[in-house]
Structures are given as structure tokens and as C-alpha cells.
Amino acid sequence: MKRRGGRRPGNPDTRQAILSAAREVFAERGFDAASMRAIATAAGVDPALIHHYFGSKDQLFLAAMNSPIDPKEVVGQLWADGWDGFGERLIRFFLGIWDSPDGVAAIALLRSAVSNEWTARLMREFVLTQVLRHIVQATGMDPAEAAYRIPLVGSQLLGLALIRHVIKVEPVASLPADALAAAIGPTIQRYLTGELPEELRRGVSGSR
Amino acid sequence: MKRRGGRRPGNPDTRQAILSAAREVFAERGFDAASMRAIATAAGVDPALIHHYFGSKDQLFLAAMNSPIDPKEVVGQLWADGWDGFGERLIRFFLGIWDSPDGVAAIALLRSAVSNEWTARLMREFVLTQVLRHIVQATGMDPAEAAYRIPLVGSQLLGLALIRHVIKVEPVASLPADALAAAIGPTIQRYLTGELPEELRRGVSGSR
Numbered sequence: 001m002k003r004r005g006g007r008r009p010g011n012p013d014t015r016q017a018i019l020s021a022a023r024e025v026f027a028e029r030g031f032d033a034a035s036m037r038a039i040a041t042a043a044g045v046d047p048a049l050i051h052h053y054f055g056s057k058d059q060l061f062l063a064a065m066n067s068p069i070d071p072k073e074v075v076g077q078l079w080a081d082g083w084d085g086f087g088e089r090l091i092r093f094f095l096g097i098w099d100s101p102d103g104v105a106a107i108a109l110l111r112s113a114v115s116n117e118w119t120a121r122l123m124r125e126f127v128l129t130q131v132l133r134h135i136v137q138a139t140g141m142d143p144a145e146a147a148y149r150i151p152l153v154g155s156q157l158l159g160l161a162l163i164r165h166v167i168k169v170e171p172v173a174s175l176p177a178d179a180l181a182a183a184i185g186p187t188i189q190r191y192l193t194g195e196l197p198e199e200l201r202r203g204v205s206g207s208r
Numbered sequence: 209m210k211r212r213g214g215r216r217p218g219n220p221d222t223r224q225a226i227l228s229a230a231r232e233v234f235a236e237r238g239f240d241a242a243s244m245r246a247i248a249t250a251a252g253v254d255p256a257l258i259h260h261y262f263g264s265k266d267q268l269f270l271a272a273m274n275s276p277i278d279p280k281e282v283v284g285q286l287w288a289d290g291w292d293g294f295g296e297r298l299i300r301f302f303l304g305i306w307d308s309p310d311g312v313a314a315i316a317l318l319r320s321a322v323s324n325e326w327t328a329r330l331m332r333e334f335v336l337t338q339v340l341r342h343i344v345q346a347t348g349m350d351p352a353e354a355a356y357r358i359p360l361v362g363s364q365l366l367g368l369a370l371i372r373h374v375i376k377v378e379p380v381a382s383l384p385a386d387a388l389a390a391a392i393g394p395t396i397q398r399y400l401t402g403e404l405p406e407e408l409r410r411g412v413s414g415s416r
Contacts, residue, residue, distance in 0.1 A: 110322065111322055111323055113374070113375055114318065114319055114322040114323065114370070114374055115319055115322065115323050120374060120375050120376065123375050124375055124376060124377050127375075127377050128377065147378075147379060148379060148380075148391075151371055151377045151378075151379070151380040152380070152391060152392065154367075154371050154377060155364065155367040155368045155370065155371040155372075155380065155392075156363065156364055156367055156395070157367065158367045158370050158371065158375075159362070159363040159364055159365065159366045159367020159368065159370065160363045160367065162322070162363065162366050162367065162370065163359055163362055163363040163366065164363075166321070166322055166328060167321055167328050167331050167332055167335075167366075168328065168332060169332050169335050169336065169359045169362060170355075170359075171355060171356060171359070172356075172359040172360070172363065175408075176407070178407055179405070179407035179408050179410075182405035182406070182407045182408065183356075183360060183399075183404070183405050183407075183408050184360065184363075186398070187364070187395045187398070190394070190395070191391075196391070197387070197390035197391050198390070199384070199386055199387035199390045199391075200383075200387050200390065200391050
């Protein structure tokens with residue numbers, strides 16, 4: 001898989017200081033309330049330097065999480081063919097990351113989110129601001145509905161990673177991705193496009 | 209929830225020595241190959257003492273895992289009404305454990321399985337020998353099919369616990385169990401009773 005970002009400019013110590021400060025500020029304040037200025041202050045550098053090193057706040061966040069993917073790009077690719085077959089494509093793409101060299105980073109991220117409250121917060125912000133928003137933007141899904149649908153999708157995806165790559169229950173641990181996409185794709189498809197059950201719909205209209 | 213086992217006989221140090229030895233031997237050899245005799249030797253006690261303290265090998269295993277439930281009992285209860293509505297009942301029961309005082313033990317178990325290879329092995333043995341077998345026994349499900357169906361169910365259940373109780377993504381973290389049972393129950397139902405996709409069926413018949 002192509003690495004995000006390409007060249008990595010700047011002094012490695014300064015980069016690390018910025019990434020540490022970013023993790024702290026993003027986890028403490030949440031993505032939206034975390035300003036580039038606050039991160040620069042925490043890292044003891046000029047805000048312009050962060051822009052120069054990392055680009056946008058989104059990109060800084062993905063670097064701070066050591067995310068193996070940029071969800072915006074991924075959603076764009078998966079959405080190219082619309083909803084038809086989306087669930088299966090998502091499972092195949094998702095398993096493709098975990099089965100690739102980037103899978104090591106993904107497992108480390110999952111382990112850390114489970115054992116460490118701060119990484120769990122970053123993961124939560126990742127789901128809500130990086131994944132959910134880009135899906136809403138690309139697909140035009142109702143944001144209030146998306147708030148229910150995306151965490152359901154997240155639960156199936158993370159659980160699949162857990163059973164296949166961490167707890168390693170056979171035969172799921174060694175099944176080809178296509179077999180799992182055929183078995184689990186319809187679940188994802190239903191969570192994204194199916195009728196929301198009455199109990200959830202009450203929640204959705206209540207939150208508007 | 210009722211604690212398993214009732215009274216806990218014996219010297220606490222001896223109990224702990226047996227439980228440590230059991231965790232080690234079960235993780236190293238797997239449930240089936242781990243004999244009570246080998247566990248007794250590792251703990252430096254007489255095998256009869258283990259029977260006296262813990263009863264059967266199943267019960268020793270559940271105690272060694274600090275499992276908040278006895279899957280055999282649970283499957284029996286859930287199966288009382290047959291397949292009809294099984295998926296929703298399972299989700300409600302599962303969330304009931306995590307939302308109860310036993311939820312602390314469940315979260316500790318999940319954390320440990322993610323960070324520690326030995327606990328991951330115990331968890332794998334738990335899924336395969338405690339959950340899968342009792343479901344096959346109670347429901348008469350084809351064992352070769354169950355081997356595919358149960359890990360799929362496990363992936364959705366563990367992922368739900370992860371999103372709701374560990375990473376805590378809203379609104380899933382605070383939705384009532386009924387709403388989640390309505391949304392996720394059909395997934396479980398399909399994994400347990402739906403048609404297996406062609407790609408999986410090839411695997412099933414291949415493994416016979």
C-alpha cells in the first residue's frame with residue numbers, strides 16, 4: 001500500500017515533539033476543539049512549522065494516530081461504485097490493510113486503544129471525525145442516521161480484526177478475504193443502507 | 209447475576225496455585241490435551257484435590273479464565289425458545305453481562321486477551337470448546353457449519369463490547385440494550401441460521 005504523505009520533512013525530534021503534543025491535545029480536547037495553535041504551544045514550536053511539516057489538521061491527526069490509511073481517500077475509492085456491493089468492498093479493503101505490512105501498525109493501534117484510555121479517546125475521535133464525516137460527505141447520508149450506522153459498522157469491523165488477527169480463532173483467522181467478504185459484507189450493507197429499527201429511529205429523531 | 213459455583217472450598221493459596229497452573233497448561237496444550245493430572249503436577253497437588261475444589265475440567269477452565277458466565281447454562285436458557293428471536297435474546301443477554309457488576313471482569317478479560325498472547329489462547333479455547341460445543345449440543349447444529357458460524361457471531365459480539373465499553377463511541381455507548389438488540393440481533397440470527405455463502409460452504413465441505 002502507498003504510504004500517506006510521501007516525503008517527511010523536518011527534524012525528527014521536532015516531528016516527534018509535535019506528534020506527542022498533538023496526541024495529548026487531541027485526546028484531551030477532542031478533534032474539533034483542538035487548535036493547531038494549542039498543539040504548537042504544547043510542542044513549543046511555531047504553528048506555521050506544523051502546517052509545513054504535516055499540512056492540514058486532518059493530516060496531523062492521522063499522523064498522530066499512526067493511521068495506516070487516510071479515510072477520506074479510502075471512502076472516495078469505495079464509493080466510486082455507489083452503494084451496490086459497498087459492504088463486500090469495505091470488508092475486502094479492511095482485511096487488505098490487516099493482511100498487509102501496515103497490519104502491524106493496525107494491530108498496535110487496536111492493542112493500544114484497548115489498554116490505554118488516551119488512545120481509546122483518539123480512536124473515538126478517529127471514528128467520529130475522520131470516518132463518519134467523510135462517509136456523510138461522500139454518500140450524502142443523513143448525518144443523524146450516520147451517527148447510528150457508522151458505530152455499528154465499526155463494531156463488526158473491529159470485532160473481525162480481533163477474532164482474525166488478535167485472538168486468532170480458526171477458521172476465520174486463515175479464511176481468504178473473499179469468503180469473509182461474502183459472509184460479513186451483507187451485515188455492513190444492512191447497517192449502512194437497511195431500514196433502521198424503530199428503537200433506533202426514535203433515537204435518531206430525538207437527536208435532531 | 210448469580211455467581212457460578214456457590215461456595216469456594218479450600219485454602220486460598222492452594223486454589224490460586226491450581227488456577228495459575230491451569231491457565232498455563234490450558235494455554236500451552238489447549239483444553240482437550242490438558243489433563244487434570246498435568247495441571248495437578250504443575251500445581252504440586254493431588255488431582256483429587258482439584259476435583260474436590262473445582263469439579264469438572266470445564267468448571268476448572270471457567271474458573272481459570274475468571275469467566276463471568278457458564279456458557280453451557282447460558283446456551284440452555286437462550287435455546288429454550290428455539291431459533292425464533294435467538295439473535296436478539298443473545299444480544300440482550302450479552303449486554304446484560306457487560307452492563308452488570310460482572311462487566312468489570314469481562315472488560316479485564318478482553319483487555320488481557322488483546323495484550324497478552326496466553327490469554328488470547330485461553331480465549332480461543334473458550335470460544336471453541338465452551339461456546340461452540342455447547343451450541344452444537346443444544347441446537348443440533350452441524351459441527352462443521354458451527355465452526356464457521358460461531359466465530360462470525362463472536363466477531364460481532366466482541367466488536368460490540370469494544371465499541372460500547374472500551375472505545376465508548378456514542379451513541380452506541382449509551383443506547384438501551386433493546387435498541388442494540390433490534391439493530392444487531394438480525395446479524396447474529398443470519399450468522400447462526402442463514403444460508404452460508406458459497407465461498408464458506410466450499411470450506412465447510414472441504415473440512416469434513
